[in-house]
Amino acid sequence: MKKLVMMAVVLSAVVGCNKTTEAKEVKTAYIDTVKLMEDYTEAKELQDKFKTKGEVKGRELEVEARKLEAEKANFQQNAMAKGQAWAQQKYAELQQRSQQLAYAEQAIAQQLQAEGGSKRDSVVEKVRTFIKDYGKKKGYDYIYGTGDAASVLYAKDSYDITKEVVKALNEKYASEGKKQNLKKKLIIKKLRNKKGGCPKRAAFFMPQIHDIDDC
Template identity: 60%
Template sequence: MIHQKRTIYNMSKKALLIIAIAVSVVACNKTTTNQVKEAKTAYIDTSELMKQYTEAKDLEAKYKAQSEEKGRQLEAEINRFKQDAANFQSQAQANGQEWAQKRGAELQKREQQLGYAQQQLAQQLQQESGKEMDSLVSGVKKFIKDYGKKNGYAYIYGTGDAASVLYAEDKYDITKEIIKALNDRYKSEEKAEEKKEEKK
């Protein structure tokens, strides 16, 4: 009988412990759920941001102009080479085999040099624009971080090329706000630069 009472007592003790654990788990879940509900979140379409951000557009235009300018010089040399190559075929029979071999070797060497020059130009522009673009991107990330802190966001996600959000309601989209804020900052920095230049 005493043994039975002890077993019942131990069982009720265990049951109370299980109930206490269950209650604390539910309480924790409620707290977590409340915290999640209170968290201010938003997302930015990073592709749209880079399309509409004035500094990014200016950077793209700068390197497009450089590419066209340097490409024109190279294109003139390529056109001269094409003309010489076309003339070579018509002159080869008239000038004999020895001339054709010598001239052919010269043209081949020129073709290789032009190919190398094209490669070098592309690499140079890629490296220069890459450095500036990396600097721009890290500046944008810092701006978004500061913007998030200032405006009380718990999370700001990114969608677009490097998507980390698979779905979000449109009301959480702050892309336009960020674009406007970034463009305003860029304009004010440009004006400050112009004033510095005027003072010089």
């Protein structure tokens, strides 16, 4: 009986040691997803692009709004002199243009939101795929995400791999950009060789290509 008890104690100790060893072998880390997207070059470029696009559209609408305000002021000054029929017709016209301007503003906002949302979703999906591949490559068992929808309530700073993932992401994005530029230059070179000179219509066929100084 004593031998059985002793064996049980030893077995429990061995199992306990194995569990401790297994627990220590689990490799885990977390990423601050908000900071990740703030520091990721592609995400920042996308945000700047749509900010600029929105500002351009906003200025265009502002020009139209100023024209409309000037016409409204002119209407008020000339309404009495032009007569009731003119005033009614002009008023209806100005009201219609005001509505059209409001609809245009709303349509542009919705368009930018939809287009920007789609692009952001694409970037987020790209980041998720990268993190999954990164985790496998680095041998992580778990990589948690913190941020607006955080599921990790506490973790040591030593487990934070946000900076190294941002660095790896930006390096990959920069590498992809270099490959794309090299591909464009090769296409231009082929066109130049075929035509025996600098391709005059390269800009027409490839509107994204601007660096044709090598021709």
